[in-house]
Amino acid sequence: MRLSVPIFHLKRLAKRLSRDRGIPLNRALDHIARQEGFASWSLLAARSPVHRTSSELLARLSPGDLVLLGARPGHGKTMMALELIAEAVKAGRAGVFFTLEYNEEEALDRYRSIGGNPGALNENFQIDASDAISADYVVDRLKPASRGTIAVIDYLQVLDQNRTKPEISKQVSSLKRPVANPSWRKSSVAGHLLQS
Numbered sequence: 179m180r181l182s183v184p185i186f187h188l189k190r191l192a193k194r195l196s197r198d199r200g201i202p203l204n205r206a207l208d209h210i211a212r213q214e215g216f217a218s219w220s221l222l223a224a225r226s227p228v229h230r231t232s233s234e235l236l237a238r239l240s241p242g243d244l245v246l247l248g249a250r251p252g253h254g255k256t257m258m259a260l261e262l263i264a265e266a267v268k269a270g271r272a273g274v275f276f277t278l279e280y281n282e283e284e285a286l287d288r289y290r291s292i293g294g295n296p297g298a299l300n301e302n303f304q305i306d307a308s309d310a311i312s313a314d315y316v317v318d319r320l321k322p323a324s325r326g327t328i329a330v331i332d333y334l335q336v337l338d339q340n341r342t343k344p345e346i347s348k349q350v351s352s353l354k355r356p357v358a359n360p361s362w363r364k365s366s367v368a369g370h371l372l373q374s
Contacts, residue, residue, distance in 0.1 A: 181214055185223070203291065232261035236269070241325055244353055246334070257292055259330040262305060266328040272302045274323070276316055277332040278339070282307050289372050312337055313349035 181188065188210050196206035207219035216222040220234075239245065247255045256279075257330055263273030276305075277285050285305045298307065311331070331337070337349045 181222075188222075192219075211364045222302065232258060233265045236328070239328070256288060257333055259332060260289055260292050260294065262290055263328050264289075264292065265331060266326070267302045270302075273304070273323055274306045274319070274327065274329045276301075276311050276319075276330065276331065277305065277307050278311055278337070279333050280307060292336040312343045313352040 189207070192203060192206040192210045195201070195209060196203045200204070204219070211217070211219040211222040212221055216225070229262050235245075247258060251254050260275065261277055266273045275285060280288065285307065308315070316329065316331060320327065323329070331353075334346070334350070337343060337346055343349065
């Protein structure tokens with residue numbers, strides 16, 4: 179059964195209903211689920227379409243695309259980003275994982291946790307855990323990248339944590355400017371808006 183609106187809209191409606199009527203949120207969720215043709219919220223949630231897989235997302239990316247992965251902490255942004263790189267590497271493309279959150283060994287542990295084999299890492303997959311990471315750093319690092327390279331910046335909002343770096347909005351604008359960075363058109367970039 180197809181939902182009338184995306185599930186996050188239904189959750190908002192349930193929260194509003196809970197506040198307006200003074201009923202528990204679980205009752206409001208069940209009420210919304212019944213309006214959608216399900217006996218309970220748990221049945222609606224179990225049958226709702228699952229999020230796109232990393233291979234589906236990779237297939238939709240074109241060189242030069244900038245994708246922002248945003249979700250609450252612990253919802254799998256880093257894992258999705260690593261899966262995206264793993265899919266790219268399997269397809270013969272290159273991937274670079276820029277991380278301001280992990281050191282190289284921690285990033286490898288995350289890679290292992292998605293079933294990746296760090297022993298198979300080669301020039302097609304690189305981890306960069308430099309403290310110097312900023313938009314300019316990423317752009318310079320990707321200049322020699324081959325067409326179709328996937329670059330992930332984990333986690334984007336700390337790009338300006340170092341006070342000598344420009345504010346985050348300026349850095350994101352720099353990442354979105356392919357005209358100023360012609361070689362940038364070769365890569366797709368995924369960045370995290372929120373910490374994992």
